[in-house]
Amino acid sequence: MIAITGVRLIDGKGGSFNEATVLVNGTEISEVRTAGRAQIPDGTQIIDGNGMTMLPGLIDCHDHLSSMGYGLADKWGLTEPVSQRHMRIASVLKQTLETGYTTVRDGGGLDAGFRMAVDEALVPGPNLQVVLDVITPTGGIGDHASPSGYHHPAPPNPSLPNGVADGPAAARAKVREMVLGGADAIKTGTTGGASSRPGLGPKDLHMGRDELEAIVDEAHAHGKRVMCHALGGPGLRMAVEVGVDSIEHGTHLDEDPDLLPLMVENDVYYIPTFSVYIYHRAAGTPHGRARSDELTEHHVESLQMAMEAGVKIVTGTDAGGWVHGNNAQEISCLVEAGMPPMEAIISATSRAAECLGLDDVKGSIEVGKTADLILVDSNPLDDVTTLEKGGSVRFVMKGGATVANNI
Numbered sequence: 001m002i003a004i005t006g007v008r009l010i011d012g013k014g015g016s017f018n019e020a021t022v023l024v025n026g027t028e029i030s031e032v033r034t035a036g037r038a039q040i041p042d043g044t045q046i047i048d049g050n051g052m053t054m055l056p057g058l059i060d061c062h063d064h065l066s067s068m069g070y071g072l073a074d075k076w077g078l079t080e081p082v083s084q085r086h087m088r089i090a091s092v093l094k095q096t097l098e099t100g101y102t103t104v105r106d107g108g109g110l111d112a113g114f115r116m117a118v119d120e121a122l123v124p125g126p127n128l129q130v131v132l133d134v135i136t137p138t139g140g141i142g143d144h145a146s147p148s149g150y151h152h153p154a155p156p157n158p159s160l161p162n163g164v165a166d167g168p169a170a171a172r173a174k175v176r177e178m179v180l181g182g183a184d185a186i187k188t189g190t191t192g193g194a195s196s197r198p199g200l201g202p203k204d205l206h207m208g209r210d211e212l213e214a215i216v217d218e219a220h221a222h223g224k225r226v227m228c229h230a231l232g233g234p235g236l237r238m239a240v241e242v243g244v245d246s247i248e249h250g251t252h253l254d255e256d257p258d259l260l261p262l263m264v265e266n267d268v269y270y271i272p273t274f275s276v277y278i279y280h281r282a283a284g285t286p287h288g289r290a291r292s293d294e295l296t297e298h299h300v301e302s303l304q305m306a307m308e309a310g311v312k313i314v315t316g317t318d319a320g321g322w323v324h325g326n327n328a329q330e331i332s333c334l335v336e337a338g339m340p341p342m343e344a345i346i347s348a349t350s351r352a353a354e355c356l357g358l359d360d361v362k363g364s365i366e367v368g369k370t371a372d373l374i375l376v377d378s379n380p381l382d383d384v385t386t387l388e389k390g391g392s393v394r395f396v397m398k399g400g401a402t403v404a405n406n407i
Contacts, residue, residue, distance in 0.1 A: 001023065001025050002400075003044045005040075005048060007052050008052070011032075012364035016342070021040075027370060027401075028371055028400065032366065049375055051377065053375065055365075056362070056365055056369075056373055056374075057126075057349075057372030058103075058328065058348045059101070059103040061227075062318050063318065064110075064319075064320030065093060065110050067109050070195055070285075075144045093118065093123055096125065100390055103126050103127040103356070104126045105356055107316070107318060108134050112159065114128060126398070127372075127399075129184035129185055130184055132159075132163075135186065135215055136163060136165075136206065137207055137211065141206075141229055142164060142189065161181050168210045169214070171215050176222075185219075185227055188207070188215050189207070189228060191206065192231070194284060194288045195280060195321075201291060202249075202295060203231060203232040205233060205235040206235070216243055226244045227245065232256070236250065247268060247270050251299045253305065254305055257309075260309035263309075264310050269312045269314050270313045271313075272303055275330045275333055276322065277292045279322035281293055303334070312351055313347050314347050315327075315334065315348040326389045328387035328389070331345065334347060372397065372399065374393055395407050
């Protein structure tokens with residue numbers, strides 16, 4: 001039994017309490033006392049949290065933990081031996097956990113073996129959900145071809161199925177292949193993006209409706225949620241109408257406001273991923289920088305309109321190809337774009353857990369929930385930027401086990 005006493009508690013669901021005590025028994029939270037003294041059993045390990053703020057372990061719903069760059073050589077696994085790359089990924093997993101992120105959904109590139117290794121405690125890291133790769137037609141964002149259309153003669157990782165599928169039958173089969181490979185969710189994409197090839201921009205549709213319908217139907221038949229890369233235009237509308245579970249990016253929702261009530265009605269989550277465009281604007285390809293500049297005002301307007309409409313907004317960085325270990329940058333981005341700090345924290349805790357289908361066990365400080373929690377030496381409601389790079393994080397607990405302690 002562990003008791004953490006005297007903390008300022010932000011419970012992940014909108015509550016904030018002073019002088020709270022939280023008891024952890026095994027892997028679960030067994031008592032949360034927000035007023036008065038908790039009954040602490042004899043023999044309990046006591047951690048004095050005076051001056052600290054406790055939050056649920058943070059959640060990133062869209063990262064790329066195995067990505068170290070956007071170049072074709074990196075995508076084809078040619079920049080270093082695969083063993084060295086795996087050790088590098090293990091380092092990223094440890095760093096991410098120690099900055100306060102106890103759960104991450106990887107948006108493509110990470111195979112199921114990393115999730116299994118974390119679950120077996122072979123390497124320290126956040127709880128993982130993986131999608132393996134992005135299912136799109138030839139020439140789509142899931143097609144890692146050279147500019148001439150040449151494909152790598154052998155997959156750099158046989159544990160990652162190729163995401164290319166043309167036609168509804170092939171798309172349905174590809175979902176089954178991803179599930180067979182251990183995918184926790186299915187990822188697809190209906191538009192281009194900032195980093196996609198010239199000629200495939202943020203509002204360009206590159207998938208047939210019948211293909212997307214097959215992907216969504218097959219994924220849901222297997223009990224898998226569908227995350228969909230969609231920035232704007234007809235591809236964004238199609239994704240919402242067909243019934244994906246989350247819109248990734250959604251930078252031009254402001255141009256199609258009729259979609260917002262439909263997202264609310266169909267319980268479609270919105271993952272804006274502001275972070276990645278910071279890096280595309282600063283260091284992307286020439287066409288990527290231009291696209292990112294163009295979408296900036298639309299992106300902020302889209303977030304504000306989504307908030308007003310009641311769309312469920314959750315955090316995801318998508319920034320793995322540029323930076324690792326600063327997942328909390330996305331919380332800062334949401335606040336900078338107009339979201340109240342408490343709402344931004346909810347977007348990275350309880351609402352993010354909902355998006356991943358984990359809200360019965362994660363995302364909030366409540367009795368019966370898994371003891372994923374962090375202590376920070378600041379009040380993030382006053383300044384959320386203190387969470388960036390784990391700067392204020394002094395203690396991390398995952399599943400009742402202390403994984404970082406600098407109190």
